[in-house]
Amino acid sequence: MTEENKRLLERINAYAENVLGEIDPQKVPVSAQLEKLKPVLTEIAQEKGITLEDMFILYMDLQTEGSLASQKKLEESLQDLNDGTDGGMPLLFR
Numbered sequence: 001m002t003e004e005n006k007r008l009l010e011r012i013n014a015y016a017e018n019v020l021g022e023i024d025p026q027k028v029p030v031s032a033q034l035e036k037l038k039p040v041l042t043e044i045a046q047e048k049g050i051t052l053e054d055m056f057i058l059y060m061d062l063q064t065e066g067s068l069a070s071q072k073k074l075e076e077s078l079q080d081l082n083d084g085t086d087g088g089m090p091l092l093f094r
Contacts, residue, residue, distance in 0.1 A: 001062065019036045
């Protein structure tokens with residue numbers, strides 16, 4: 001992920017924390033969550049000179065990329081823990 005995209009995702013996520021609060025993303029439809037993010041996504045789309053639809057796609061791609069990076073980091077940290085178990089029970093990760 002480029003530095004520009006990291007800053008973009010951080011900006012959207014900071015906005016999301018303010019407007020989405022403590023909602024349960026498993027219970028609130030994605031469409032409703034995106035509707036709450038529409039103002040910041042519209043603003044960024046205008047700044048970048050792209051359509052709102054392209055901005056939605058970019059945001060979803062960045063979220064996916066960020067989630068995969070977090071997942072990989074967690075798996076690596078658990079692997080480090082497993083390497084030091086000295087024959088004990090390993091930590092399992094699914």
